[in-house]
Amino acid sequence: MQTIDLLRDLIAFPTVSADPNLDLIQYCETLLRDVGAQVELIKDPSGQKANLYATIGPLDRPGVLLSGHTDVVPVVGQDWTVPPFEMTERDGLLLGRGCADMKGFVASAMAAALRAATLDLKTPLHLALSYDEEIGCVGVRSLIDMLAAAPIRPRFCIVGEPTSMQVATGHKxxxxxxxxxxxxxxxxxxxxxxxxxxxxxxxxxxxxxxxxxxxxxxxxxxxxxxxxxxxxxxxxxxxxxxxxxxxxxxxxxxxxxxxxxxxxxxxxxxxxxxxxxxxxxxxxxxxxxxxxxxxxxxxPPLNTDPDSDVVQFVQGLSGHDATLKVAFGTEGGLFSSRLDVPTVVCGPGSMAQGHKPDEYVSVAQLAACDAMMDALLQRLVVGL
CATH class of the missing domain: 3.30.70.360 (Alpha-Beta Plaits)
Known part of the structure; x- marks a missing residue:
């Protein structure tokens, strides 16, 4: 499936943090299992929300983790000109709640995972989809607990919050x-x-x-x-x-x-x-x-050394040499501090469009993210 098609499907799930995300997670689970990925769901006590952790490729070595949250902020009281839970394409922009924050990245990561399943990867690709990030990075903690007990942890992590595809090394x-x-x-x-x-x-x-x-x-x-x-x-x-x-x-x-x-x-x-x-x-x-x-x-904050291997690696994938630090928080600080996994933030779109009516990501930004994913898959085929 193409990234835009996946994004259209993901936007149609109204995964506001106060509501379940299980339908979206099961949609992604089905796609991933159908191509042979190893998938694990970590449900919350209600059984109506879940994290997803998937691996494509060899299971005996650390890989590259793509991390994204599936919940979105509410639309109540906002003056939308398009249906917020239907993707609308207009003048090179893709509109809908979560297009920027951050289902655009999730769609691109899912498309990359489906492509990865057709390749002979020397280094695995991991995918983490979490819930309740918008209320304080709550849901991902059970997924991190699982990884903390695992014998092998990811080598690198890319959190796909919107940075206009710049590589962010820190947040408060x-x-x-x-x-x-x-x-x-x-x-x-x-x-x-x-x-x-x-x-x-x-x-x-x-x-x-x-x-x-x-x-x-x-x-x-x-x-x-x-x-x-x-x-x-x-x-x-x-x-x-x-x-x-x-x-x-x-x-x-x-x-x-x-x-x-x-x-x-x-x-x-x-x-x-x-x-x-x-x-x-x-x-x-x-x-x-x-x-x-x-x-x-x-x-916790994220504070990755700009000269570290993960920064140079993702700069090479994205084609952007500069780094920045972002004002908003992410799950990256938890991956870095709890698991000691080198982490950066890099994803399509801008947070300037997030949490607003008529939220959007541009087609060009989504294409740039897909290009980064293609470069990542090429590296995983060769091996890190």
């Missing part, structure tokens, strides 16, 4: 956390006599903002990133039930996106220490005062 890590502030409720006419949990939350947010300013002014820097320092961000806040009730509970969600030089656990400890000191000052008058901070998700 991410730690997401929830802070819950507990105060004491009361009538708003007597507000000074009780403890407003929203005010407590905002006081900690002010501390987080000050910490961000210090990192921006004097923290570690990496000019390869659009934002060259570690960032802290509060994204959601809740609290209160009525205007005339002083709220006894408030919570907010925040994240840390860290450079490799900064330890997010140290930053969290700094916030926790400040919160503990702040609460201690309140408990003389309000013994129920409390602040808790729980990490909800974390994944």
């Amino acid at each position: 890590g991410k730690t997401a956390a929830r802070l819950v502030a507990t105060g004491r409720e009361g009538h708003s006419a007597l507000a000074p006599s009780v403890l407003n949990a929203i005010h407590m939350a905002c006081d900690i947010i002010s501390f987080i903002r000050d910490l961000q300013e210090k990192l921006a002014a004097a923290g570690a820097r990496d000019p390869a990133y659009d934002v060259p320092y570690t960032t802290l961000h509060v994204g959601m806040i809740e609290g209160g039930t009525a205007l005339n009730i002083v709220p006894n509970r408030s919570e907010f969600l925040f994240e840390i996106r860290n450079l490799i030089e900064d330890d997010p656990q140290q930053l969290l400890a700094h916030i926790r220490d400040h919160a503990a000191s702040y609460v201690q000052g309140l408990r003389k008058n309000f013994p129920q005062a409390d602040i808790s901070i729980d990490v909800t998700n974390t994944y």
Whole structure:
């Protein structure tokens, strides 16, 4: 099957992260098994989502892994001019949810795997398709657990997030956390006599903002990133039930996106220490005062040496000599840190088109990815 035909089929599966991806995974499984690939599914506890890991070629040596996620972000509330779960071709562009992020790469990788099955590979091709990447690289972890226990791991990994086919060697890590502030409720006419949990939350947010300013002014820097320092961000806040009730509970969600030089656990400890000191000052008058901070998700940064073998290898395949670092996170940091598999990010399209209405990848970008896959297959036939 051609890449565009595969992409059309993949877009038709509405694999929003909140929904199952099993139909798409089973579609890919059938295609791969029909050509003789060794395929393993790793399902989630519900049985409605799964990772897929496939190998084409010899099983007794490490190969090159192509990794892509199958989930997409929602389309609700977005003003699409085309059906989001039907691929539309228009003026050299292929439109549909996931075309850029990142079913375009998955389609190209699947097409390469089907072609690989007709060749005598000296080095195997591995394919990893995961779920729930969009909510924090959640699903791939069970696949990585499987590979961690395997006797042979891939030699190289290419994560196909959209980079306009440039070779990306790094991205920041991410730690997401929830802070819950507990105060004491009361009538708003007597507000000074009780403890407003929203005010407590905002006081900690002010501390987080000050910490961000210090990192921006004097923290570690990496000019390869659009934002060259570690960032802290509060994204959601809740609290209160009525205007005339002083709220006894408030919570907010925040994240840390860290450079490799900064330890997010140290930053969290700094916030926790400040919160503990702040609460201690309140408990003389309000013994129920409390602040808790729980990490909800974390994944590590990717920081591959630009002079490493994997970078030179993928540069040779893609025809691009330059490297970059990307603002968004990927599963690459997990493959690199958990499995010690040298990893880069390289795929068709741009994240500037991702997560938007009328998301697209150009036909030219998809063709460039197919050309990289052809070059990869030629190398696997000869052997690495």
